[in-house]
Each structure stands twice: as structure tokens, then as C-alpha cells.
Amino acid sequence: MPLHRTAAIISQGDEIVLGQTLDTNSKWLAERLMERGVLPVEHVSLPDDQAALVATFRRLAGTVDLILCTGGLGPTDDDLTRAALAEAMNQPLVEDAEALAQIIAWYQGRGRPMPDLNRVQALRPAAASSIQNHHGTAPGLAARIGSADVFCIPGPPRELFPMFLNQIAPLVSPPPGVNVRTWTLHTIGMGESDVATKLAGSRMGNLMARASSPLVGTTASGGVVSVRLRATGDNPDAAIAEIVAEVKRLMGVFVFADGPGAAGHPHEAFPTAVIGAMRTHQRTLGVVESCTSGLLGSMLGDVPGASDVLMGGLITYANRVKTALAGVPESVLHAHGAVSAETAAAMAEGGLKALAVTDCLAITGVAGPGGGSDDKPVGTVWIAHAHKGSPTDVRRFNMAGDRRNIREWAARSAMTMLWTHLAGQPGVPLLRQPLPVQK
Amino acid sequence: MPLHRTAAIISQGDEIVLGQTLDTNSKWLAERLMERGVLPVEHVSLPDDQAALVATFRRLAGTVDLILCTGGLGPTDDDLTRAALAEAMNQPLVEDAEALAQIIAWYQGRGRPMPDLNRVQALRPAAASSIQNHHGTAPGLAARIGSADVFCIPGPPRELFPMFLNQIAPLVSPPPGVNVRTWTLHTIGMGESDVATKLAGSRMGNLMARASSPLVGTTASGGVVSVRLRATGDNPDAAIAEIVAEVKRLMGVFVFADGPGAAGHPHEAFPTAVIGAMRTHQRTLGVVESCTSGLLGSMLGDVPGASDVLMGGLITYANRVKTALAGVPESVLHAHGAVSAETAAAMAEGGLKALAVTDCLAITGVAGPGGGSDDKPVGTVWIAHAHKGSPTDVRRFNMAGDRRNIREWAARSAMTMLWTHLAGQPGVPLLRQPLPVQK
Numbered sequence: 001m002p003l004h005r006t007a008a009i010i011s012q013g014d015e016i017v018l019g020q021t022l023d024t025n026s027k028w029l030a031e032r033l034m035e036r037g038v039l040p041v042e043h044v045s046l047p048d049d050q051a052a053l054v055a056t057f058r059r060l061a062g063t064v065d066l067i068l069c070t071g072g073l074g075p076t077d078d079d080l081t082r083a084a085l086a087e088a089m090n091q092p093l094v095e096d097a098e099a100l101a102q103i104i105a106w107y108q109g110r111g112r113p114m115p116d117l118n119r120v121q122a123l124r125p126a127a128a129s130s131i132q133n134h135h136g137t138a139p140g141l142a143a144r145i146g147s148a149d150v151f152c153i154p155g156p157p158r159e160l161f162p163m164f165l166n167q168i169a170p171l172v173s174p175p176p177g178v179n180v181r182t183w184t185l186h187t188i189g190m191g192e193s194d195v196a197t198k199l200a201g202s203r204m205g206n207l208m209a210r211a212s213s214p215l216v217g218t219t220a221s222g223g224v225v226s227v228r229l230r231a232t233g234d235n236p237d238a239a240i241a242e243i244v245a246e247v248k249r250l251m252g253v254f255v256f257a258d259g260p261g262a263a264g265h266p267h268e269a270f271p272t273a274v275i276g277a278m279r280t281h282q283r284t285l286g287v288v289e290s291c292t293s294g295l296l297g298s299m300l301g302d303v304p305g306a307s308d309v310l311m312g313g314l315i316t317y318a319n320r321v322k323t324a325l326a327g328v329p330e331s332v333l334h335a336h337g338a339v340s341a342e343t344a345a346a347m348a349e350g351g352l353k354a355l356a357v358t359d360c361l362a363i364t365g366v367a368g369p370g371g372g373s374d375d376k377p378v379g380t381v382w383i384a385h386a387h388k389g390s391p392t393d394v395r396r397f398n399m400a401g402d403r404r405n406i407r408e409w410a411a412r413s414a415m416t417m418l419w420t421h422l423a424g425q426p427g428v429p430l431l432r433q434p435l436p437v438q439k
Numbered sequence: 440m441p442l443h444r445t446a447a448i449i450s451q452g453d454e455i456v457l458g459q460t461l462d463t464n465s466k467w468l469a470e471r472l473m474e475r476g477v478l479p480v481e482h483v484s485l486p487d488d489q490a491a492l493v494a495t496f497r498r499l500a501g502t503v504d505l506i507l508c509t510g511g512l513g514p515t516d517d518d519l520t521r522a523a524l525a526e527a528m529n530q531p532l533v534e535d536a537e538a539l540a541q542i543i544a545w546y547q548g549r550g551r552p553m554p555d556l557n558r559v560q561a562l563r564p565a566a567a568s569s570i571q572n573h574h575g576t577a578p579g580l581a582a583r584i585g586s587a588d589v590f591c592i593p594g595p596p597r598e599l600f601p602m603f604l605n606q607i608a609p610l611v612s613p614p615p616g617v618n619v620r621t622w623t624l625h626t627i628g629m630g631e632s633d634v635a636t637k638l639a640g641s642r643m644g645n646l647m648a649r650a651s652s653p654l655v656g657t658t659a660s661g662g663v664v665s666v667r668l669r670a671t672g673d674n675p676d677a678a679i680a681e682i683v684a685e686v687k688r689l690m691g692v693f694v695f696a697d698g699p700g701a702a703g704h705p706h707e708a709f710p711t712a713v714i715g716a717m718r719t720h721q722r723t724l725g726v727v728e729s730c731t732s733g734l735l736g737s738m739l740g741d742v743p744g745a746s747d748v749l750m751g752g753l754i755t756y757a758n759r760v761k762t763a764l765a766g767v768p769e770s771v772l773h774a775h776g777a778v779s780a781e782t783a784a785a786m787a788e789g790g791l792k793a794l795a796v797t798d799c800l801a802i803t804g805v806a807g808p809g810g811g812s813d814d815k816p817v818g819t820v821w822i823a824h825a826h827k828g829s830p831t832d833v834r835r836f837n838m839a840g841d842r843r844n845i846r847e848w849a850a851r852s853a854m855t856m857l858w859t860h861l862a863g864q865p866g867v868p869l870l871r872q873p874l875p876v877q878k
Contacts, residue, residue: 018473018479019465019467027461027462039457040457042484043482043483044484047479052481182457182459209516217487217515221595262460287733293740293745294732294736297733301730301733302843304842306732312756315726315751316751318751321794324793356759368743398549398550402597432549434549
């Protein structure tokens with residue numbers, strides 16, 4: 001068994017390449033390899049095409065140490081992985097007596113005879129070996145092409161997961177001393193280029209320089225910029241810890257979560273952090289939403305246990321609902337309009353009373369596609385944070401994108417105002433906030 | 440421009456290859472190519488590694504007619520697509536004056552100067568052209584390597600989707616005479632196996648038989664079962680039309696939208712259909728949400744123009760908010776509990792008055808992971824629909840899955856009750872509704 005420094009992952013099947021099915025197996029396998037110190041360097045998805053699969057096996061066998069191939073091990077005519085592996089190895093297919101007995105036994109255990117069709121699943125290249133499938137009829141395959149180890153695994157996750165974890169992972173051989181560690185820090189309130197500028201200005205040098213170790217990269221998604229670290233070498237934990245501390249020093253209050261691996265989905269991690277901070281401060285929260293129509297409440301309510309912080313909210317699309325339930329004076333609506341600093345503040349302060357909470361966030365804006373004007377174009381959003389006994393914080397944001405994007409940015413920006421307030425930096429300017437106004 | 444018979448899709452970024460982020464762009468692009476009669480034959484995911492990207496551009500340019508590459512167009516040092524494309528083309532990078540002006544204007548529109556870092560986004564290979572990004576700072580790139588057309592597209596979906604649909608799709612040239620027609624019918628309220636049984640029992644024979652044309656498949660997602668048709672041959676439109684009519688006959692009220700291609704994302708198409716039906720019936724809608732905490736209002740408010748139907752709502756997590764704002768009598772909460780038919784009905788009827796609407800939907804349930812009991816396990820959800828002058832319709836549902844799944848199913852089930860009511864079949868039993876109760 002050679003050492004496995006690098007790996008490639010093949011997922012096989014028309015339904016994936018034609019876009020009918022989302023491939024989630026490759027991500028799962030990549031995470032499992034990373035945990036073990038093996039570096040995935042390529043994912044490939046191929047159709048039910050034997051020639052393409054043979055060419056890909058041979059190409060990858062020349063560039064990586066380990067190939068994981070999922071799918072194409074079923075009993076039907078479009079399942080071509082067995083034949084392609086044999087061709088890539090220049091080997092005949094032979095029937096594996098033990099694998100056949102296991103398939104027959106699998107059916108017997110379910111009170112059925114094995115359909116003739118399934119007999120092909122016991123075939124393997126002569127120089128390969130079968131891997132028993134305890135959760136289905138398709139055995140896996142273990143083989144070698146050139147200097148690369150190849151494992152073929154059935155595609156259904158409930159067969160793939162246990163076969164990989166119990167039967168293949170023990171055979172994975174990362175080089176001794178190669179320790180790969182990954183860490184992610186999620187930030188909010190800054191743009192990706194602002195984050196990169198901060199990282200470039202570190203007293204340790206440009207943290208994102210491609211040659212540096214740990215490798216540092218950034219990914220932006222819906223207002224969250226995630227800083228990803230990857231370290232290898234003798235003492236990756238220390239290398240990671242040093243950079244994590246420096247990133248936190250550079251980013252300060254804008255880092256809301258961090259941890260090993262992906263540190264959770266950034267969109268879920270942020271409401272979780274906000275609810276956690278509110279709980280720590282023993283605060284209670286209400287929301288009053290116009291253009292987001294419940295999205296902020298929904299994001300917060302997605303967090304398990306949110307109900308001890310989030311008391312409730314008002315969705316105030318119609319102006320008469322703003323007046324009747326949130327107590328926004330008709331005179332304010334008349335004088336300043338529904339999308340204004342004054343209305344946002346009145347919504348938040350009205351929600352504070354109506355919902356009997358310590359903190360209330362209010363959002364009013366133009367989500368589009370219609371409803372924009374010269375002085376209030378689509379994307380104009382006013383957000384207010386009212387806190388018992390403090391002046392209300394009201395800010396204008398200019399959001400970009402379509403209706404859905406504008407609504408999501410608005411909800412996350414409201415949470416960001418609350419987050420920075422709780423972190424003791426209530427006045428810090430935030431992304432997409434060109435014109436801060438303090439009421 | 441050559442004919443585009445075959446295509447390959449590259450997704451670029453460490454976060455994908457290392458398993459930190461799930462690649463959903465490649466599936467989306469593959470679907471869009473299929474709709475246009477171009478056959479995707481390979482997806483590849485690569486790390487932030489210029490040499491790997493160059494080698495892959497060159498390899499694929501020798502095997503396919505069209506290459507779509509997503510990601511790696513950001514402003515930071517780990518964004519290597521521009522440089523890799525130039526190297527694969529043997530071309531220098533040059534600054535595109537028009538692209539630079541567009542990036543500067545993009546920032547100006549948001550009241551900020553362009554950070555110096557973003558200037559690199561205006562670079563393109565000398566023989567390539569830039570594609571304006573109307574939703575972000577990263578221009579796309581159009582180029583040719585050998586006989587293959589190459590389009591590089593920013594990775595964030597809100598930038599990728601409009602750039603592909605509006606600026607790249609018009610340049611895609613499928614071979615003439617390749618007639619692929621696809622059509623999708625979205626259904627709600629039935630399970631996938633119920634839909635398959637209906638399709639198998641057609642007077643035209645089993646519509647899902649694999650050899651039949653058009654090919655008929657089903658996909659289930661969050662309560663929506665989509666029936667997908669794909670026809671090729673001399674007269675695919677007539678073949679599609681015949682099956683569409685038969686599916687509608689078989690499914691009746693449960694079909695809520697249909698159209699060519701994917702007929703929109705099913706999760707977005709359903710609220711759009713509900714808002715449209717409410718508008719047709721000149722009704723106004725309110726929502727009162729406990730366990731979904733705004734998700735129903737948010738789904739409805741995602742529909743452009745929803746504000747002429749959706750007047751507002753109440754998020755009533757805390758019992759005191761149910762009483763104070765939705766008028767749920769304390770005696771009802773005390774006698775039956777917050778998760779009960781009586782509380783759901785009182786919430787809907789209270790919302791009808793407080794929000795001054797013709798129809799109100801109310802949801803109360805146990806979304807988990809905590810809070811379940813023997814008689815009200817996690818997944819128990821009561822939904823009520825109150826309509827002025829009619830008896831309130833209250834139903835119990837047993838939802839499955841995690842907190843997020845339960846909340847999404849609950850919101851869609853509430854809309855399904857309203858949809859079937861508006862379609863003139865208010866009593867029809869719905870999926871996951873084991874115990875219909877009429878108050």
C-alpha cells in the first residue's frame with residue numbers, strides 16, 4: 001500500500017452530470033479525507049460512459065495516490081464502473097464466489113431469491129478484491145492502477161457512508177507526520193476585499209500570500225466572509241492557533257464564530273451566535289419587519305432553543321398594520337414615508353412596547369423589483385435597533401441584488417447591528433452602510 | 440462561434456475540493472445546458488492551484504465544445520481563474536478599461552470608493568472579453584481555447600445566475616435539429632410514491648416506464664413533488680403537450696405550476712401560485728406564526744408584488760404575545776396548551792381581526808429538537824385557516840426531519856390548505872395529515 005498524499009474523487013452517473021441530482025457524496029468524502037490528512041486535489045463527475053471512466057481512471061492514476069469512485073455499481077446496464085475499472089487495469093472480469101454468496105445471502109435475509117440481474121454485481125477485475133456491502137447488494141471494489149490505490153464505492157449514502165468509514169478508511173495511509181488541520185473564522189459586516197486588505201496588513205506579513213503556511217483563503221456568501229485556514233507540517237495546531245489569534249486581532253468584533261473544519265454553515269452560524277450573545281446578556285428580542293416580512297424572525301427561530309430569547313414579532317407590510325400594531329404614528333408615515341429613518345425608529349420603539357422585550361430590531365425598505373424611486377431606489381433599507389433606556393440606533397443601507405438578496409442582506413445587517421452592539425462596539429460602520437445616521 | 444454539442448463545467452476553489460462547501464452551481468448550469476440541447480459530459484472541481492486549472496482548461500478544450508468555469512474571479516490572491524485562463528491561452532493579462540469603469544461605478548452606486556484590491560478584477564487575457572457583472576464587482580470572461588468556447592463566471596449564485604441567463608445563454612449554440620424539450624409540473628400535497636402510482640395508472644399506460652417517450656421522472660423536495668418530462672424526436676412539443684394534459688388530469692388540484700424547463704424552483708413557484716390565486720380571488724392575507732417564527736410570511740413575501748395580498752402578520756413565540764396581540768384567551772392556552780387545535784384556531788381568528796384581512800393562516804407546533812412529549816412529539820404541528828364568514832379549518836400534521844425540515848413543511852402545508860381551499864377543494868386530505876379535524 002503506497003502512502004496517500006493526494007486523492008481524487010470520481011462520482012459516476014448521468015443523473016449527476018446532467019444536473020438532475022446534486023452530488024453530495026464527493027463533499028462528504030473530501031471532508032473525511034481531510035480529517036485523515038489526505039489532500040483531495042480534484043473531483044470529477046462523469047456520465048454513464050465507459051470510455052470516459054477508463055480515461056479518467058488512467059489520467060488520475062498518474063497524478064494522485066488515491067482514487068475514490070462512487071456510483072455505477074448497480075445491477076443494470078447503465079452501471080459501468082466494474083467494466084471500466086477492469087479495462088483501465090487491462091484485466092478480465094471474473095466472478096467473485098464469496099461476493100456472490102454474500103449477495104445471495106443478502107436476499108435470503110429478506111425472504112427473496114436473488115434476481116438473475118444482480119449476479120453481475122459479483123464481478124470484479126481479476127486482480128481486484130471485493131468489499132462486502134452490509135447495507136445493499138453492490139459490493140465495493142479495491143484495486144490498484146499504476147501506483148494509485150482505487151476504491152469503488154456504491155453511490156447511495158446509506159451504503160457509502162458505512163463502507164467508507166468501516167472498511168475503506170482503515171486502509172487509507174496518509175504519510176506519517178503529515179498533519180493537515182483546517183480552521184474557519186466567519187466574519188460579518190465587512191466586504192471580502194476589506195477582509196483581504198486587513199489580512200494583507202498583518203504585522204506577520206500578508207497572510208493570504210499563496211506561499212505562506214498556513215494557507216489562508218476567503219469565501220463570501222450573503223454578507224458573511226469566511227476566512228479559511230489550512231496548515232500542514234510538523235505542528236499544524238500551533239501554526240493554526242497563531243494565525244487564528246492574529247485574524248481575531250485584525251478583525252475584532254467582526255468575527256462571530258470560528259472552529260475546526262468548516263465551522264458550520266455561515267448562514268446558520270450567525271443567528272446562532274446572535275441568539276447566544278443575547279442569552280449571555282440576558283436580553284429578550286422582538287422584531288418588526290416590513291420588507292423582510294418575517295425573514296429575520298425566521299432566521300433567528302431556526303436556532304434550536306431560540307424561544308428563550310426571541311419573544312415574537314410583527315410583520316407590518318401594510319401601513320395600517322404599522323400603525324395599529326407597532327404604534328407608528330400616522331403623522332410620521334405621512335411626513336416621512338414608510339421607508340424612512342423616522343418610521344424605522346418608530347417601528348422598533350413600538351415593537352419594544354408591544355412585545356415587552358429589552359431589544360427590538362425593525363426593518364423597512366424597498367426590496368423591489370418595483371417600488372423604487374430616485375431618492376429611495378430599490379435596495380434602500382432602513383434598520384433600527386431599539387434598546388430599553390438607550391437612544392435608538394437607526395441606519396440606512398444600500399443593498400444590491402434581487403429581491404431575495406436584498407431581503408437576506410437586510411435581515412443579516414439587522415442582526416449585525418445587534419451583534420456589534422452586544423460586543424460593545426455599537427457605532428462601528430458596517431458594509432453597505434454608506435450614510436450612518438444617529439437619531 | 441462553433442456549435443456546442445458537448446460541454447464541461449469546472450468549479451474552482453479550495454473550499455469545494457476540500458469539502459468545506461457544497462458545489463450547487465455545477466448542477467444548476469448542467470440543467471440550464473440540458474434545457475438548451477447541449478450535453479454536459481464532465482464536471483470538475485479544482486483547488487486554488489493555477490497549474491491544475493491551466494492543465495484542465497487545455498485538456499477539456501480538446502474534448503468538448505463549451506467550457507463553463509465558475510469561481511476564482513474575486514479580488515484576492517487565491518482567485519486564480521484570470522491568470523490561469525491567460526496562461527492556458529498563452530496570452531498576457533491586460534486591464535480592460537470598460538470593466539474597470541464598471542467596477543468603479545458599482546462602488547460609486549453604493550457610496551464607496553473602489554478598494555485598490557478590486558482593480559485586478561478588471562484584468563482579462565488580451566484575446567478574451569469581459570462580461571459586465573450587474574450584481575457584483577467580478578466581471579465574467581469570454582474566451583476561446585483551441586476550438587472550445589470558454590466562459591468564466593463568478594461563483595456567488597446571485598451573480599452567476601443572472602450573468603448566465605442574460606449574457607451567456609444567448610451565446611450558447613446547440614446544433615440545429617437537436618430538439619430536446621423539457622417540461623416540469625410541480626405538485627404539492629401528495630407523496631412521491633402516490634404521484635408515481637397515479638402516473639403508473641394512466642389510461643395511456645405507465646407514464647414512468649423507462650423506455651417510453653417522453654421520459655417521465657419525479658423529484659421530491661420539501662413537500663413538493665415535481666414531475667419532469669423530457670422529449671426528443673421530430674415533434675417533441677406535441678409529445679410533451681399530450682403528457683402534460685394527462686398528468687394534469689391525473690393530479691388535479693395538486694398541480695400548482697408547470698412550464699418548460701425546470702418551471703422555476705419549486706419552493707419559489709408555490710408561494711407565487713398562492714399569492715396569484717389570492718389576488719385573483721381579491722382576498723387579503725395575514726399570518727400568525729409560532730413555531731415557524733416568520734418563515735411563512737417570509738416565503739410569501741419573497742414573491743414580487745406580494746404586498747397587495749399579504750397585509751402583515753404576528754410572530755407569537757411567547758404565550759403572552761399570543762394573548763396580547765393575537766387575542767388567544769388565556770383560558771384556551773391553559774386548558775389545551777400552546778400546541779393544540781383550539782390555540783391554532785384562536786390564533787387564526789385573532790389574526791383575522793387584528794390584521795383586518797379576509798384570510799388568516801396560523802401555525803403552532805413542536806419544531807424540536809427539544810420540547811416534545813408523548814402526546815405531542817417533535818413534528819406535531821397544528822395549522823388553522825380562518826376565512827371571514829366560514830368555519831375555521833384546523834388540521835393536525837405529523838412532520839418528519841430536523842427543526843428546519845419541520846418548519847419548512849409546516850409553512851408549505853399552511854399554504855397548501857389555502858391553495859386547495861381557493862381551488863374549490865377545501866376538504867381534500869393532504870400529505871402528513873393523519874388525523875383531519877374540522878372545528
